Amino acid sequence: MSALGHDLTHDHAHDHHHKETFITKYIFSTDHKMIAKQFLITGVIMGVIGIVMSLLFRIQIAWPEESFRIFSWLLGDEFAPGGVMRNDIYLALVTIHGTIMVFFVLTAGLSGTFSNLLIPLQLGARDMASGFINMLSYWIFFISCVIMLSSLFVESGPASAGWTIYPPLSAVPEAIPGSGTGMTLWLISMALFIAQSLMGSLNYVVTILNLRTKGMTMTRMPLTIWALFVTAIVGIVSFPVLLSAALLLIMDRSFGTSFFLSDIYIAGEVLHYQGGSPVLFEHLFWFLGHPEVYLVILPAMGITSEVISANARKPIFGYRAMITSLLAIAFLSTIVWGHHMFVSGMNPFLGSVFTFTTLLIAIPSAVKAFNYITTLWKGNLQMNTSMLFSIGFVSTFIAGGLTGIILGDSTLDINVHDTYFVVAHFHLVMGISALYGMFAGIYHWYPKMFGRMMNKNLGYIHFWVTAVCAYGVFLPMHFIGMAGLPRRYYTNSAFPMFDDMVDVNIIITMFALVGASFQILFLWNFFYSMFYGKKAPQNPWRATTLEWTTPVEHIHGNWPGEIPEVHRWPYDYSKPGYEEDFVPQTTPLREGEKDGGHH
Amino acid sequence: MTGLLTIVIVALLGIAIWQLTKIFDLTQSKYQPGQEYLSEVATDKDNNINGYLMFGFLAFIYILTIYCCVKWGYMPLLSDSASEHGKDVDTLMWITLGVIFFVQTVTQFLLHYFAFAYRGNKGRKAVFYADNDKLEFIWTIIPVIVLSGLILYGLWVWNGIMNYDEEEEVLYVEVYAKQFGWDFRYGGDDNVLGKANVRFIEGINVVGVDMSDPNAQDDVMSKELRLPVGKKVVMKMRSQDVLHSAYFPHFRAQMNTVPGMVTQFIMTPSVTTAEMRERENIVDKVNKINDVRQKRSKELALKGEEALAPYAFDYVLLCNKICGRSHYNMQAKVIVETPEEFESWLKEQPRLGKQVADEKAPEAAPEVEIEVLTPDTEIVVDSTAIVAQIIK
Numbered sequence: 001m002s003a004l005g006h007d008l009t010h011d012h013a014h015d016h017h018h019k020e021t022f023i024t025k026y027i028f029s030t031d032h033k034m035i036a037k038q039f040l041i042t043g044v045i046m047g048v049i050g051i052v053m054s055l056l057f058r059i060q061i062a063w064p065e066e067s068f069r070i071f072s073w074l075l076g077d078e079f080a081p082g083g084v085m086r087n088d089i090y091l092a093l094v095t096i097h098g099t100i101m102v103f104f105v106l107t108a109g110l111s112g113t114f115s116n117l118l119i120p121l122q123l124g125a126r127d128m129a130s131g132f133i134n135m136l137s138y139w140i141f142f143i144s145c146v147i148m149l150s151s152l153f154v155e156s157g158p159a160s161a162g163w164t165i166y167p168p169l170s171a172v173p174e175a176i177p178g179s180g181t182g183m184t185l186w187l188i189s190m191a192l193f194i195a196q197s198l199m200g201s202l203n204y205v206v207t208i209l210n211l212r213t214k215g216m217t218m219t220r221m222p223l224t225i226w227a228l229f230v231t232a233i234v235g236i237v238s239f240p241v242l243l244s245a246a247l248l249l250i251m252d253r254s255f256g257t258s259f260f261l262s263d264i265y266i267a268g269e270v271l272h273y274q275g276g277s278p279v280l281f282e283h284l285f286w287f288l289g290h291p292e293v294y295l296v297i298l299p300a301m302g303i304t305s306e307v308i309s310a311n312a313r314k315p316i317f318g319y320r321a322m323i324t325s326l327l328a329i330a331f332l333s334t335i336v337w338g339h340h341m342f343v344s345g346m347n348p349f350l351g352s353v354f355t356f357t358t359l360l361i362a363i364p365s366a367v368k369a370f371n372y373i374t375t376l377w378k379g380n381l382q383m384n385t386s387m388l389f390s391i392g393f394v395s396t397f398i399a400g401g402l403t404g405i406i407l408g409d410s411t412l413d414i415n416v417h418d419t420y421f422v423v424a425h426f427h428l429v430m431g432i433s434a435l436y437g438m439f440a441g442i443y444h445w446y447p448k449m450f451g452r453m454m455n456k457n458l459g460y461i462h463f464w465v466t467a468v469c470a471y472g473v474f475l476p477m478h479f480i481g482m483a484g485l486p487r488r489y490y491t492n493s494a495f496p497m498f499d500d501m502v503d504v505n506i507i508i509t510m511f512a513l514v515g516a517s518f519q520i521l522f523l524w525n526f527f528y529s530m531f532y533g534k535k536a537p538q539n540p541w542r543a544t545t546l547e548w549t550t551p552v553e554h555i556h557g558n559w560p561g562e563i564p565e566v567h568r569w570p571y572d573y574s575k576p577g578y579e580e581d582f583v584p585q586t587t588p589l590r591e592g593e594k595d596g597g598h599h
Numbered sequence: 600m601t602g603l604l605t606i607v608i609v610a611l612l613g614i615a616i617w618q619l620t621k622i623f624d625l626t627q628s629k630y631q632p633g634q635e636y637l638s639e640v641a642t643d644k645d646n647n648i649n650g651y652l653m654f655g656f657l658a659f660i661y662i663l664t665i666y667c668c669v670k671w672g673y674m675p676l677l678s679d680s681a682s683e684h685g686k687d688v689d690t691l692m693w694i695t696l697g698v699i700f701f702v703q704t705v706t707q708f709l710l711h712y713f714a715f716a717y718r719g720n721k722g723r724k725a726v727f728y729a730d731n732d733k734l735e736f737i738w739t740i741i742p743v744i745v746l747s748g749l750i751l752y753g754l755w756v757w758n759g760i761m762n763y764d765e766e767e768e769v770l771y772v773e774v775y776a777k778q779f780g781w782d783f784r785y786g787g788d789d790n791v792l793g794k795a796n797v798r799f800i801e802g803i804n805v806v807g808v809d810m811s812d813p814n815a816q817d818d819v820m821s822k823e824l825r826l827p828v829g830k831k832v833v834m835k836m837r838s839q840d841v842l843h844s845a846y847f848p849h850f851r852a853q854m855n856t857v858p859g860m861v862t863q864f865i866m867t868p869s870v871t872t873a874e875m876r877e878r879e880n881i882v883d884k885v886n887k888i889n890d891v892r893q894k895r896s897k898e899l900a901l902k903g904e905e906a907l908a909p910y911a912f913d914y915v916l917l918c919n920k921i922c923g924r925s926h927y928n929m930q931a932k933v934i935v936e937t938p939e940e941f942e943s944w945l946k947e948q949p950r951l952g953k954q955v956a957d958e959k960a961p962e963a964a965p966e967v968e969i970e971v972l973t974p975d976t977e978i979v980v981d982s983t984a985i986v987a988q989i990i991k
Contacts, residue, residue, distance in 0.1 A: 091921065166921075169922060263797050265777075265800050276859065279860070345857050348758075348762070355753060355757070356750055370706075370735075373710050374728075377713050382646065382719045398703065403699065405746075410757045412692055414688070418846075455639060457619075471663060475660075475664065478667075484848035495930065520612070524620075535636060574724050597729030
């Protein structure tokens with residue numbers, strides 16, 4: 001550790017002799033703070049695209065097969081002839097919305113941003129272990145974004161087999177037009193995405209293990225770092241499996257192998273595939289796919305733990321229990337993937353095993369929820385926007401998590417599998433929750449990233465409208481799911497049994513439209529404050545962690561001079577015996593003072 | 600024109616937000632130089648307002664939940680199950696829902712109430728309270744106990760659904776999926792399904808039955824799934840092209856159909872279609888749906904379009920795995936009837952062996968009138984026996 005740290009200090013001194021150009025500073029930067037901003041802004045742009053897509057298909061499902069100008073504008077005459085959305089384009093939008101939101105926004109945009117920003121700053125490191133690999137990771141991410149977006153302009157349409165791309169639908173272009181070039185681009189984009197994710201994750205793990213400043217033991221790390229650390233490990237364990245699945249699918253599609261395909265008769269002829277199994281693909285996909293939802297939610301948990309503690313002016317309740325439950329969730333997340341496959345045709349005995357492991361996850365999750373709530377108890381809550389989003393996170397995490405008890409139970413899953421009930425569940429528990437975590441992080445660390453404050457009142461409006469609309473969209477959605485309505489239907493009008501549910505769909509779409517349009521307020525606040533926001537001081541939220549000891553102006557190497565030494569855990573808020581209601585980690589312990597929540 | 604209007608609206612919106620920002624700025628110019636950032640940090644007034652809003656938000660969640668329950672609370676997935684195992688599934692579902700509603704109500708209350716009650720105040724200091732092993736033990740062990748109960752009950756029901764006694768007398772039916780429709784095959788007189796593979800698909804033999812298999816000769820094809828009430832049915836499922844999922848919501852039954860593999864689901868229908876149509880809940884639901892359809896028909900009539908047909912209750916089979924462009928309309932009717940009705944229906948159906956033979960060599964049996972089988976055609980019965988004899 002010390003050797004590496006020393007080298008970096010040396011590099012840092014050396015760097016000052018170089019003149020930074022626009023390109024090395026803003027484009028091919030190896031500085032973790034700049035890379036964090038690059039990830040964030042790319043993530044925000046992808047988020048806008050993903051959300052606009054969801055609005056388009058929400059409009060279609062609320063007023064099926066009607067003609068809308070906006071379809072003609074955004075989709076063109078090819079995909080929406082006469083302003084009526086084509087049915088395979090509906091599926092394409094659903095697919096790309098899922099892919100973009102899960103991977104590009106909530107994985108890269110969330111953990112990419114905050115891992116890069118916070119790991120060196122909160123640990124007291126000059127930079128990531130490898131600045132170059134870090135830069136490479138961003139640029140590969142950028143290329144994968146470009147390829148994914150370019151697939152929207154392919155004549156046969158983008159990938160349309162759902163974000164889970166189950167073969168044979170995703171493998172055989174005769175099955176759906178989007179499985180032609182669109183799917184090829186999807187697979188290439190995802191392969192690159194996985195490569196960048198692995199580079200990033202390895203970098204994070206190495207940095208956390210080796211570059212902590214003096215006194216920063218593992219048990220003095222802020223929960224954000226713990227969460228990002230566990231996230232990176234889960235990513236390293238599970239992403240390679242998706243890469244292999246994607247490569248095997250490419251082989252099946254383009255080189256005539258039969259890993260996932262067998263006995264297929266389509267468009268009047270029998271295809272040559274023999275002996276493969278789509279169920280194998282499902283296993284490989286969900287071996288990543290399930291941990292993936294934790295890759296999304298764990299960083300949000302880390303961020304909100306930090307934000308809630310700082311704004312409640314109170315130590316996080318059960319620091320060690322929070323870490324233990326993070327580790328338990330991470331471990332369990334790798335052995336529960338089968339709960340997506342209860343009705344896939346796999347052995348029912350496996351179904352029993354996966355039911356058991358899945359419901360176990362509820363235990364550490366419950367511990368986390370109770371610890372959050374207890375942290376609020378007898379606090380002195382400062383209602384900054386980041387705090388509101390963190391409380392919102394706990395609320396949606398509970399509401400969404402609870403319905404997981406139904407879906408994780410093989411018996412009950414038989415009936416609600418792949419209905420809107422599932423859509424409501426995962427949007428609340430990982431979509432909205434992770435998004436709230438991301439917003440909390442942005443509002444909280446904006447002064448650190450851009451040296452300016454975001455507007456408070458715009459933030460309040462943004463939160464309250466978003467919170468109302470999020471429940472307005474996803475709470476009623478449980479009920480159409482319970483009525484047996486399958487997801488990914490272009491219109492529900494083909495089944496008269498769902499006709500009494502038409503009004504629910506309209507209400508949901510209304511909430512979605514209002515909620516999404518208020519995100520403009522956030523975008524405005526985000527970009528406007530970058531240039532015209534109030535100048536931020538060094539520690540605007542009066543927080544204890546190390547990142548608030550760095551100068552407001554970003555410099556290479558983070559701290560001018562020596563890296564500060566850490567003497568205590570990160571949650572000494574309102575500690576008895578101190579006048580201020582926070583004690584920075586750099587303050588030495590007094591004689592006889594105990595560290596880590598004891599007093 | 601619309602384009603221009605949109606640009607104007609967007610521009611106005613931009614100006615509005617800009618003005619909003621300016622107003623916020625002006626109202627907050629009371630801070631010392633160097634301390635202007637404090638205008639963007641929550642004050643006691645903000646804490647107050649947002650604290651009350653948190654409490655209001657709690658009310659919003661409760662009211663929305665209650666509204667949804669009242670308005671859309673009758674859920675066919677929760678009541679009036681039409682299969683024997685469905686009752687157990689429903690009981691488990693109600694218990695689980697009870698637990699969920701209870702926990703949701705209590706925890707959301709605590710969360711939002713604490714956010715309201717402990718809203719920040721300059722004069723107060725938070726309590727330094729970082730750990731309590733006993734509390735943490737309690738809220739680890741309570742979920743453990745509750746979940747153990749749910750898991751055990753769930754697994755007991757699951758094993759009951761998924762397994763069956765091979766000795767038992769059951770009805771075998773093949774459920775066959777393809778883009779975008781369903782076919783059903785019965786074992787016929789011997790209740791044994793002939794072997795099949797998509798490589799045998801030809802003409803009338805749409806599901807690829809191996810006609811060299813003696814068991815296949817008396818197989819019966821159908822476009823509707825007809826089932827006798829009270830008899831255990833083993834559904835053997837196949838797919839011809841991509842993944843589909845055979846979803847029978849009323850029967851609490853679902854299984855994916857996988858190309859290259861046979862999957863199965865076992866159930867015993869417990870209520871006939873006729874009986875279900877008379878259930879009070881179903882009558883209410885059908886009336887509600889017909890009201891909606893009538894309203895819609897009136898709108899359509901104004902546009903000069905055809906009115907919607909009135910809805911009568913039927914069990915349905917839906918596709919529930921994304922399978923292509925017409926995924927949303929891949930359905931089949933399921934009819935549950937008395938065993939007598941079912942037997943006589945099955946007896947009347949033409950046998951596949953004869954149908955294939957007819958199609959292949961019409962000249963070999965010139966005395967028989969040839970009828971091309973389409974889903975809606977009534978079948979001419981007499982010829983079946985004759986041809987069956989010829990084949991023998």
